[in-house]
Amino acid sequence: MKVKTKLNNKPVVFDIEPGEYLLDTLRKHPVTSVKRGCDAASCGVCTVLINNEPMLSCSLLTARTEGKEITTVEGIQDAIRTFYDYFGDEGADQCGFCNPALALTVYAMKHELTNPTLEEVREYLVGNLCRCSGYEAQYRAIYKYLGDQS
């Protein structure tokens, strides 16, 4: 079946199986910044934005993106360039596997929350797991980034 959608602001038509999930569709496309982690809606590394809201592509049927806008990290390069400088300054970057999903979630959070507290930041990012960092450097980087951007 055909699904008409927008991927990173460009119209695209996916030819999919009825039970196909967006993670598989995107990686076939190939958008390989979208990672496969737990594949069970828990780890968050497959996060993409659907109409600017973070969602888990491993558990979203591609057919449900008909007429919607899908954004991956490739689509927000300008917006996140500064953000990654903060990650570098805090030494928050390690293997990088979770970074694209985390960047997308931070991007969505920045647009949704006004002057969030550190607690609200932690709360918003709870679904984005990182197996390397222990999170503290990431939270410091994100909190400083949000503070400087407000």
Add this chain to the structure above:
Amino acid sequence: MNIEKLYRASSCEDALKTLKEDPKNVIVGGGTWLKLTGREIKTAILLDDLSLDTISTSDDVITIGAMTPLHKIEQQDELRTMYDGLFDKTLKQVMGVGLRNMATIGGTIAGRYGFSDIITSLLAMDARVVFYQKGEMQLETFLKTRGKLDDLLISVKIPRREGRGFFKKVATTQLDFAQLNLAITKSNEATYIVIGSRPGIAQNASKAARFVVEQKHLDDSVIKVATDIALNEVTLSSNNKASSSYRERLARTYIERGLKAVFNDES
């Protein structure tokens, strides 16, 4: 999991008619649980075009469309603060924002999941559910039904009440299912003590709540009796998350803290 066909329903009647055409047809809510069931599906019925994702308020009730994502509910001002923020605290402990942008309130209820934190809080808020064919009923009544759901959940209704509330989820990590969850509310209209993830589906400890309301003062001895009554009427069992004896310890601890929080203003 295999899905033979996807069908975008054009109306509630259309969705229900398609559901009844084959036992292997299913209605998809948020779809977050679908993949993990591993079931063979003939037709997956999507409700995305039925405008069931709105929240509206009347004089006495907040109505949440069944397809409303959990994260959207968190953004509704009144629900965020009602009963000391009971529902907001509950929703925010369901995985991360990514999942809560997909998971719907209707999917959570229709699944009658024993691990659900949301059902526990909804029971404590005296919620009612509205089905396309069967009409409106108490959530508690629906939860007692068994077998495949042969109706379409349209909305959830939460009475607008002022009162105190307490919610606790105990889990090994924030992303894990609860070993036990508990919601207690007190308003002028009613008092509820609800225990969930027992691991069976959440249940009202209605005798315990009635006992508490009948007391003039809430002291340690009253709390002890109320807890005994609650644990007598609500069965706690064992599974791979926790043993029944551990669940009982948790229940005793948090019923006490919850009652003190909502009755003695020690939140």
